[in-house]
Amino acid sequence: MCGVYHVSHELDAGIESLMKMVYRERGMERVPSRGTATTRERDVRPTQEAPILDLRGDELTLRDVRWGLPGFQKGQVIFNARCETAMEKGMFREAVLRNRIVIPAVSFYEWNKLREKNVFRRPDGKILYMAGFCKGAGEEERFTILTTAANDSMRLVHDRMPLILEESEIEPWLWRADWTESLLKKTPKPLLREAEYEQLSLF
Numbered sequence: 001m002c003g004v005y006h007v008s009h010e011l012d013a014g015i016e017s018l019m020k021m022v023y024r025e026r027g028m029e030r031v032p033s034r035g036t037a038t039t040r041e042r043d044v045r046p047t048q049e050a051p052i053l054d055l056r057g058d059e060l061t062l063r064d065v066r067w068g069l070p071g072f073q074k075g076q077v078i079f080n081a082r083c084e085t086a087m088e089k090g091m092f093r094e095a096v097l098r099n100r101i102v103i104p105a106v107s108f109y110e111w112n113k114l115r116e117k118n119v120f121r122r123p124d125g126k127i128l129y130m131a132g133f134c135k136g137a138g139e140e141e142r143f144t145i146l147t148t149a150a151n152d153s154m155r156l157v158h159d160r161m162p163l164i165l166e167e168s169e170i171e172p173w174l175w176r177a178d179w180t181e182s183l184l185k186k187t188p189k190p191l192l193r194e195a196e197y198e199q200l201s202l203f
Contacts, residue, residue, distance in 0.1 A: 005108035164188040
């Protein structure tokens, strides 16, 4: 599960480097544009706008989109979708096949059963790239984050986690539909977990 994550200017250099790398892999000589997405220091919660990477035609773009698909009931927001069933559900399948996106983050938060906050980030300090998809158009366009079964670094806190892509998986996730199902089944690599309540317990 992922209900809150963090973005900041730390993303800027990494995203620019990633976009150039992907363009080289695609044999595209033009320089990608970062667009006007906002990466200022903040926590992102459902219904708020946040930067995403996706394709506009064959162009890789960074832009702001609102997090959370409209639910079946008034006021309901679907901010996560399960990898295991996303290709089976009618409301998700076409979006997963045609509108896959990547959501960059510095870290994300999860709370255990005692409501104690845990922060998860990459051990190497690089950007977390979470897999997701968009639905809708214009002002009604929204995105959601795909989740998968928790890996060993997450399991003690929660049984679900975001589907996290490595940099080498971003190009096939965005461009190659034949990779979609295999990437939906991947297990994310271990993450670094930080918990203030554990630090305090040492004193």
